[in-house]
Amino acid sequence: MISRAHTVSFQGVEACPVEVQCAVSPGLPAFSIVGLPDKAVSEARDRVRSALAVMSIALPSKRITINLSPADLPKEGSHFDLPIAVALLTALEILPPEAAEETLSLGELSLDGTLVAITGALPAALAAAEQDRSLLCPKGSSAEAAWVEATPVIGAASLTEVIRHFTGKGVIAPATAGEVIETASDKDLCDVKGQQVARRALEIAAAGRHHLLMSGPPGAGKSMLAARLSSILPPLTPQEALETSMIHSICGLIEAGGVSRSRPYRAPHHTASMAAIVGGGRRAQPGEISLAHNGVLFLDELPEFARAVLETLRQPLETGDVMVARANAHIRYPSRFMLVAAANPCRCGYMSDPARACSRAPACGADYMGRISGPMMDRFDLRIDVEPVPFADLERSRPGECSASVAERVARARAVQAERYAACDGATVNADAEGRVLEDVAELDTDGRALMLQASDCFGLSARGYHRVLRVARTIADLDGDAGIARDHVAEALSYRMPQ
Incomplete structure (x- = not known):
């Protein structure tokens, strides 16, 4: 008898369907997993065996074979533990075959049978809805998955609860979605004195999602301005929140099952590698540009970033997505973000300051800013010089316009653009x-x-x-x-x- 359970394998933000087949046949006692499993999936047999032993379920002295189909699709991650256990329990006639057939399951098993929260619950729930199946997952991931209302989500705390649920001895109520997280920024534009040109450029960039480059000496307020950009951006629309949350779910960045309506703000250090910025690595994880999808990517000290890293940003800035190519897979991640960058005019930073004349000007500035290629520079819609505000003016200046007032104008402009591009596929703001x-x-x-x-x-x-x-x-x-x-x-x- 061949029993079956259903789960998914993550390829980027896409959850590809995987059928877990279990065969218990005569032969020397063995427990093998085939179908291109990685090390974490191969070790599932030990976790499953231990979890069943805790419940006093002994494996038969036969050959147990688990096949993960399609066999040519790489399987990575510990979330295959639960579907393997479900398929095995179905083969042992402990669980009804109908229950396994109608359910998409994923979760990591502890040695005592406890289910551990996993990443990717949200895209898995979308896959379950497309397959017209319910989703079975650890209780710690159920609030996140329950945001997909098209499918019932069952959150179990242990493998014992899974058995009781499927056999009708202790039915688990469907999970409820987590709370909407509204994160209010504690930084306000009223803290910025002077800098009227920079404030205006920041407002234009926020209204149309335009890329902005600020150049100026140290202490002029470039990083301070960029940090307050989030306070004038409109909240994510429901569709944008779902797109962003799916990426964050893959990376395990969703806390307490809540979906945030605040736009992402990512500020990686200039020593970050290409894989960290663009995405990649052994498991081709999303990079900073994908984690900033529908939000802001702030690159401070732009010329200090590696030349190769900056050049790889050119294509995502134009297309709104990035293709991570590997020998065995090509994975696409969405990466439509607003790029905000800051740079000093030269290495010492004081080329334009008459009080601190740069001894190597103008060659110092040309060499330093020359690290940013012409094609990359051409992709900035707004380029401004941010000059320091004299101390005397700081003392006399009143607080600037608050973020709430600027955010209202930005929201009105965004509403006009949403209406304008309602019938356009792929365009939501003027930058598109x-x-x-x-x-x-x-x-x-x-x-x-x-x-x-x-x-x-x-x-x-x-x-x-x-x-x-x-x-x-x-x-x-x-x-x-x-x-x-x-x-x-x-x-x-x-x-x-x-x-x-």
Whole structure:
């Protein structure tokens, strides 16, 4: 008799269906697992054997073979423990075959039969809903999985509870979803004194999800401004929250089963490796750019990052996803994020400060900023110089406009864009507009077109740079509440695009 259970194998954020087949046949006593299992999956036989022994269930003196189908799909992770146990218990006629057939299960077993929380419960629940099956998972992961309302989620604390549930002796009630986490930022733009140009650029970047580069000497406030960007961004929409939570679920970053509506803010150190930023490693895990999906990726000291790491960001910035290629698999992760970067003008940082003249200027600045390639620099929609505010002005300045007021304008601009791109596939904000869609929504008047042509001749704008100026001008018009793009909007957009 061949018994079957169902589970999933994670390939990126996709949960691929896997059928766990169990055969108990005559022969020398053995317990083998086949179907490209990794070390964690192969060790499941010892955990399953120990968990069954705790419940006084003895394995027969026969040959037990577990096949994970499809056999050519790599199987990784300890979440295969529970489906292997379910298939084996079904083969031993302890569990009814119908229950195993109608359920998708995943979970790690302790030696005493306790079920340990696992990663990836949310995408597994989506896979269960697509297969029209219920989901069986550890109790610690059930609140996360229950966000998928299309399938019932059963959270069990131990293998004993699983047996009692399937045999009708102790039915487990379906799990309830965790709470929506609303994380209020403790950083406010009112803390920033002066820096009107930088504040305006930050507002435009937040309204249209444009990439921003801030350059200035140490202590000018670049990192302070970037840290307050989250306070003016609108909360995630339900669809965006689901996309982001699926990535965080794979990495085990969802706490207490709650789904956050706050946009991710990731700030990796400049010593981070390419695999850490882009994704990869032995199990091809998501990188920082995917963890920042629908949020902000802040790269402080941009020229200090390895050249190869920065160059790998060029494609995700354009396409909104990243392909992690391995010899045995190609895994795609979504990575549509807002890139905010900060850089000193030179290695010492004081090239533009007359009080601390750089002895190697201007070669020092050219060499330092030259670490950022032209194509990478061309992908920044907004490039601004952040000059330090004199101490006397700091003493006299009043607190700036608070984040709540700026966030209201950003939310209104985002609402206009959501309505504008409602019928467009793949575009939600102005930064996504391209091709015919961009031409329709960013049509310039006569004066604006003349100014754009003049600027193209003076600054030598590339086609990419030209389109990015159009997108920024469209966002500025949205913030002003104007349906069309005037010459003033184009002029302001061009002012943020410093010549390379």
